[in-house]
Amino acid sequence: MALSTEESGRLAALLGEQDERVTTRWTEIVTSSLRGRLSQAELRRQVQDLHRAIVTTSEQGVIDLSADSAAELRAALSELSRGRARQGFSATETTISIFALKDVLAELVQEAGGPNALHDYVAFSKLVDEMGLFTFESFVRTRESLIADQAEQLLELSTPVVKLWEGVVAVPLVGTLDSARAQVVMERLLQTLVDTSSPYAIIDITGVPAVDTQVAQHILKTVVAARLMGADCIISGIRPQIAQTIVALGIEFGDIATKASLADALRHVLRLTGVETARRQPRRGI
Amino acid sequence: MERVPILKIGDILLVSIQLDMSDQTAVQLQEDLAERIVDTGCHGVIIDITALDIVDSFVGRMLSTIASISKVLDAETVVVGMRPAVAITLVELGLSLNGIRTALNVERGMELIAAAHADELEFQLDDDPDETATT
Amino acid sequence: MTADIDLGQPQAQAVQSDEDVVRVRQLVRAVAVAVKLSLVDQTKVVTAASELARNTLVYGGGGSVEVATVDNGRRKGVRIVFSDSGPGIADLDLALTDGYTTGGGLGLGLSGSRRLVDEFDIETSTETGTRITVTKWSR
Numbered sequence: 147m148a149l150s151t152e153e154s155g156r157l158a159a160l161l162g163e164q165d166e167r168v169t170t171r172w173t174e175i176v177t178s179s180l181r182g183r184l185s186q187a188e189l190r191r192q193v194q195d196l197h198r199a200i201v202t203t204s205e206q207g208v209i210d211l212s213a214d215s216a217a218e219l220r221a222a223l224s225e226l227s228r229g230r231a232r233q234g235f236s237a238t239e240t241t242i243s244i245f246a247l248k249d250v251l252a253e254l255v256q257e258a259g260g261p262n263a264l265h266d267y268v269a270f271s272k273l274v275d276e277m278g279l280f281t282f283e284s285f286v287r288t289r290e291s292l293i294a295d296q297a298e299q300l301l302e303l304s305t306p307v308v309k310l311w312e313g314v315v316a317v318p319l320v321g322t323l324d325s326a327r328a329q330v331v332m333e334r335l336l337q338t339l340v341d342t343s344s345p346y347a348i349i350d351i352t353g354v355p356a357v358d359t360q361v362a363q364h365i366l367k368t369v370v371a372a373r374l375m376g377a378d379c380i381i382s383g384i385r386p387q388i389a390q391t392i393v394a395l396g397i398e399f400g401d402i403a404t405k406a407s408l409a410d411a412l413r414h415v416l417r418l419t420g421v422e423t424a425r426r427q428p429r430r431g432i
Numbered sequence: 433m434e435r436v437p438i439l440k441i442g443d444i445l446l447v448s449i450q451l452d453m454s455d456q457t458a459v460q461l462q463e464d465l466a467e468r469i470v471d472t473g474c475h476g477v478i479i480d481i482t483a484l485d486i487v488d489s490f491v492g493r494m495l496s497t498i499a500s501i502s503k504v505l506d507a508e509t510v511v512v513g514m515r516p517a518v519a520i521t522l523v524e525l526g527l528s529l530n531g532i533r534t535a536l537n538v539e540r541g542m543e544l545i546a547a548a549h550a551d552e553l554e555f556q557l558d559d560d561p562d563e564t565a566t567t
Numbered sequence: 568m569t570a571d572i573d574l575g576q577p578q579a580q581a582v583q584s585d586e587d588v589v590r591v592r593q594l595v596r597a598v599a600v601a602v603k604l605s606l607v608d609q610t611k612v613v614t615a616a617s618e619l620a621r622n623t624l625v626y627g628g629g630g631s632v633e634v635a636t637v638d639n640g641r642r643k644g645v646r647i648v649f650s651d652s653g654p655g656i657a658d659l660d661l662a663l664t665d666g667y668t669t670g671g672g673l674g675l676g677l678s679g680s681r682r683l684v685d686e687f688d689i690e691t692s693t694e695t696g697t698r699i700t701v702t703k704w705s706r
Contacts, residue, residue: 333607336516343536371519376512376534376541452592454585455621486592486610488617489675517610525614525679526665 231288320353328364352383476545482513577635615680627651
């Protein structure tokens with residue numbers, strides 16, 4: 147759907163000759179659609195950037211948005227959509243900024259007249275459509291990465307590993323545990339064991355409403371991995387429903403220590419370490 | 433072929449694996465270590481794998497074998513410093529490193545060996561409480 | 568790995584000796600770092616590569632490994648192909664069972680490394696040998 151050399155030449159002439167008027171009119175149309183949420187000056191600068199990109203690209207001859215020669219134009223478009231996505235504009239508000247060029251072109255073509263007017267307008271507006279779609283797509287991409295970043299931040303926030311006592315760390319798990327979060331918790335906990343040189347970890351699941359097979363597996367794997375590293379895990383706060391699920395699912399907790407509450411778990415660990423200081427280190431094997 | 437150095441610190445042999453071992457190097461380490469245990473009469477072996485960014489089934493098997501051999505030679509083996517990512521991978525791989533004692537770092541590993549050895553000394557040195565109490 | 572690698576091109580490495588298995592590990596790690604795999608995923612894919620490269624050497628009588636980056640538009644990843652012209656695997660289902668071994672190992676090479684990667688594809692015949700393709704995607 148590329149513009150031919152003659153067509154792009156005429157487009158360059160049309161837009162280039164009256165650049166002041168084009169950008170002013172374009173800015174006007176966009177301003178009304180954005181209802182003043184972006185300053186006139188900023189908008190004008192964006193429109194000028196786009197205008198310049200289109201003119202330089204069309205002066206080079208054939209316009210094909212996917213071609214190498216249109217790299218500058220593509221960059222200008224993604225720049226615009228990235229900015230809008232981050233500022234919280236909707237997809238419509240963003241793409242309208244591009245489609246507004248159609249109205250400007252319609253006016254210009256009509257004024258210029260000539261035998262090719264209709265033909266040119268159709269070709270130009272196809273290009274604008276393409277640009278609009280491109281903008282829309284990069285808008286969506288930016289939004290997606292924003293969402294992914296936020297999800298990650300949320301994960302970070304929701305999985306604190308706290309030091310409970312000398313040599314004892316705890317992870318109080320709150321909320322639904324999905325596979326991704328369980329994995330983050332697991333890595334975080336194991337790293338904390340290394341960083342604090344703590345041989346004991348308590349995983350408290352009082353705040354976890356439900357446990358499915360996958361999550362239970364993740365917890366089990368964490369315990370086994372911790373043992374491989376030379377640390378012991380105690381699981382506390384297993385609620386009656388969860389205990390029932392664990393048994394119903396046939397998940398083997400094996401010889402993993404489980405305690406009713408975080409306090410019980412801490413007492414258990416302190417007794418182990420207390421024996422350690424009074425008499426000797428317990429033998430730990432896998 | 434590169435060789436992994438074995439250091440003697442008191443009653444303990446310390447092996448700190450610092451390179452990406454080829455299988456041959458691993459087998460060589462196994463042999464060297466058995467010899468050094470007999471030569472020195474040490475009762476503890478600490479294998480520090482802090483620097484290893486992976487442990488595959490071959491190295492895992494080597495660690496198990498070293499633990500078994502040293503047990504036969506009356507020495508306790510402790511593997512220390514396994515990285516979290518390595519531990520997670522081993523669990524996924526299905527390798528359980530049966531029979532190997534582990535500790536978070538060299539210091540904790542030495543405590544573990546001292547404690548194990550104290551068990552034996554307790555009986556012999558009953559008249560010397562200092563020896564048994566300090567671990 | 569000190570040498571710069573051109574990630575646009577698949578990297579080939581012959582597997583004929585112990586040292587080559589080490590080189591495969593280093594190559595896979597370099598590529599895994601370049602496509603920004605998480606530390607745990609790097610460790611997983613390098614471990615899988617180590618297992619499979621050793622299989623290529625021990626059971627396939629040597630062969631080659633090719634490491635390439637892949638991109639499905641949303642995520643990047645590492646794809647590794649292990650090929651040998653050895654005797655092939657007679658009973659694939661059995662070979663993929665945990666603990667099954669013909670070579671005196673732990674029997675975790677094939678089954679274990681399958682769990683460490685996202686995609687695992689195996690073609691084997693008694694005439695042309697074995698070809699295993701694995702892929703690990705970034706999250």
